Amino acid sequence: IQMTQSPSSLSASVGDRITITCRASQSVTTHLNWYQQTPGKAPKLLMYGASSLQSGVSSRFSGSGSGTEFTLTISSLQPEDFATYYCQETYSAPYTFGQGTKVAIK
Amino acid sequence: EVQLLESGGAVVQPGGSLRLSCAGSGFTFRDYTMHWIRQAPGKGLEWVSLISWDGSDTYYVDSVKGRFTVSRDNNKDSLFLQMATVGFEDTAVYYCAKGRIGYSYGSIDSWGQGTLVTVSS
Numbered sequence: 643i644q645m646t647q648s649p650s651s652l653s654a655s656v657g658d659r660i661t662i663t664c665r666a667s668q669s670v671t672t673h674l675n676w677y678q679q680t681p682g683k684a685p686k687l688l689m690y691g692a693s694s695l696q697s698g699v700s701s702r703f704s705g706s707g708s709g710t711e712f713t714l715t716i717s718s719l720q721p722e723d724f725a726t727y728y729c730q731e732t733y734s735a736p737y738t739f740g741q742g743t744k745v746a747i748k
Numbered sequence: 749e750v751q752l753l754e755s756g757g758a759v760v761q762p763g764g765s766l767r768l769s770c771a772g773s774g775f776t777f778r779d780y781t782m783h784w785i786r787q788a789p790g791k792g793l794e795w796v797s798l799i800s801w802d803g804s805d806t807y808y809v810d811s812v813k814g815r816f817t818v819s820r821d822n823n824k825d826s827l828f829l830q831m832a833t834v835g836f837e838d839t840a841v842y843y844c845a846k847g848r849i850g851y852s853y854g855s856i857d858s859w860g861q862g863t864l865v866t867v868s869s
Contacts (some may be wrong), residue, residue: 675854684860684861684862685859690848696857716852728825732853732855736810736855737783738807742792
């Protein structure tokens with residue numbers, strides 16, 4: 643299964659609402675996860691099951707979708723949200739990641 | 749608190765072998781699927797392998813099949829990745845990671861700090 647994220651990068655300001663899209667080459671039902679990675683750090687799980695918020699993660703993050711198209715939305719960007727975001731399917735091994743979306747400060 | 753501590757990363761020559769280890773603590777290691785994920789310098793994440801909680805099932809990305817072997821020792825709360833016939837494309841930080849739910853496959857909720865493998869002649 644191939645996972646494609648768009649855009650590959652974006653620039654935004656604190657307080658902006660942004661959406662990242664992840665498309666799967668075949669249906670992964672809702673076995674779709676989102677991770678955040680800041681430079682030099684290990685990734686952090688944000689969302690699982692396409693729309694379930696991981697414990698301890700801010701409610702400004704939300705996820706939606708099923709089948710082949712998914713979105714991650716950040717409702718109001720905060721300084722700590724500038725990072726790279728990855729989707730990953732866990733429907734069928736190998737559990738492919740998307741190529742990542744880098745969110746930079748405008 | 750879940751902790752995953754990888755070790756074993758090194759500089760290795762093309763065609764060589766290396767064994768990575770990961771020590772888990774703060775959770776019941778034997779109950780969880782464990783994963784290896786790697787990240788080449790400046791690149792994205794690549795899922796490499798998983799092993800089920802009891803070691804009965806293993807999966808690999810195609811690029812490492814036949815060269816890498818994942819294993820675990822539940823008596824020692826340890827995960828391993830035996831790497832053989834390495835190539836330049838295997839240069840990466842290798843992360844050990846824990847499945848989110850026991851006795852199942854799926855999302856990853858905890859990661860180690862990573863160990864660097866450099867393939868260089």
